[in-house]
Amino acid sequence: MPEGHTIHRLAADHDLVFGGRPLRVSSPQGKFSDGAALVDGLVLESAEAHGKHLFLGFGPSGWVHIHLGLFGKYGFGDAPAPPATETVRLRLINDEAYADLRGPTTCALITDGEKQAIHDRLGPDPLRARDTGEKAWQRISKSRTTIAALLMDQKVIAGVGNVYRAEVLFRHGIDPYRLGKDLTRAEWDAVWADLVELMREGVRLGRIDTVRPEHTPEAMGRPPRVDDHGGEVYVYRRAHQPCHICGGEIRTAGLAARNLFWCPGCQKP
DNA sequence: AGCTCATGGCGAG
DNA sequence: TCGCCCTGAGCTG
Numbered sequence: 001m002p003e004g005h006t007i008h009r010l011a012a013d014h015d016l017v018f019g020g021r022p023l024r025v026s027s028p029q030g031k032f033s034d035g036a037a038l039v040d041g042l043v044l045e046s047a048e049a050h051g052k053h054l055f056l057g058f059g060p061s062g063w064v065h066i067h068l069g070l071f072g073k074y075g076f077g078d079a080p081a082p083p084a085t086e087t088v089r090l091r092l093i094n095d096e097a098y099a100d101l102r103g104p105t106t107c108a109l110i111t112d113g114e115k116q117a118i119h120d121r122l123g124p125d126p127l128r129a130r131d132t133g134e135k136a137w138q139r140i141s142k143s144r145t146t147i148a149a150l151l152m153d154q155k156v157i158a159g160v161g162n163v164y165r166a167e168v169l170f171r172h173g174i175d176p177y178r179l180g181k182d183l184t185r186a187e188w189d190a191v192w193a194d195l196v197e198l199m200r201e202g203v204r205l206g207r208i209d210t211v212r213p214e215h216t217p218e219a220m221g222r223p224p225r226v227d228d229h230g231g232e233v234y235v236y237r238r239a240h241q242p243c244h245i246c247g248g249e250i251r252t253a254g255l256a257a258r259n260l261f262w263c264p265g266c267q268k269p
Numbered sequence: 270a271g272c273t274c275a276t277g278g279c280g281a282g
Numbered sequence: 283t284c285g286c287c288c289t290g291a292g293c294t295g
Contacts, residue, residue, distance in 0.1 A: 001275065001276045001277090002276060002277085003276050003277095005276095006276080052276095052277075052278095067277080067278080068276095068277080068288095069277045069278070069287080069288060069289095070275060070276075070277045070278085070287095070288080070289090071275075071277085071287095071288050071289040071290075072277090072288070072289080073289075073290085087288095087289065087290090089288090102288085102289065102290090103288045103289040103290080104288070104289095105277065105278065105279090105287070105288060106278095106288095152277090154277090154278085161276045161277075162275090162276055162277090163276050164276085165276095208276075229275090229276070236276085237275095256283090257277095257278095257283080257284080258276095258277085259275095
């Protein structure tokens, strides 16, 4: 289950494992059979990520556009591939490896123009080397929407999901209900820079770790702990537990159909 | 076996 | 704001 770091990692893995060589493409489940047939046997020329969107490039034949949604999952493995189960939407195979995709929101063959339209509607991505937080700031600084909602809006900033949202706001002591227009430029610059760093680390480690060294359980003299989503965090899914820093109770609330987590003690309005 | 929930996003009203 | 789509894990019974 993905935020932007997962998708950038997947793009790199595709390049490494399948890039520059022909590969077999199929859709055991059948829902992508037509698209798969059109690129089967072609060379994978490039793999790109923008926010939570993944693009597999097959030259003039176009791009396989993948969005994992909430449930989508990739499984990579060494050849030979096991028999595909009925939920495998997309299977890639070469002599050494296979990759299975299950449960994506999107898996479709698109043109260069359609791909460009997706880039155009996405905000800057902290994991794209040429992107900066400037365009995001232009929208945030004029917006009467809460910063918590803005961080989840992929048109404002691409790649941030529910975990990074909660964690980066905590790390900067920003109350999630503050309005975009009430953030200072310095606050936004610090948040953007932090996302760049945190998400790069997320790509490297393959999980979301946001707890600073001085706040780890060891440093704080507490028993070791890994949160049930695989990384170490301050507030995400820690409702009603004590804050690692102030000891106050972590709070949760629904916001735009998602669960928001924050520490009222550390994140003042 | 059936329910709930999950790191997303879309379109209808 | 709500319902809906995609899948699987972790409960409950």
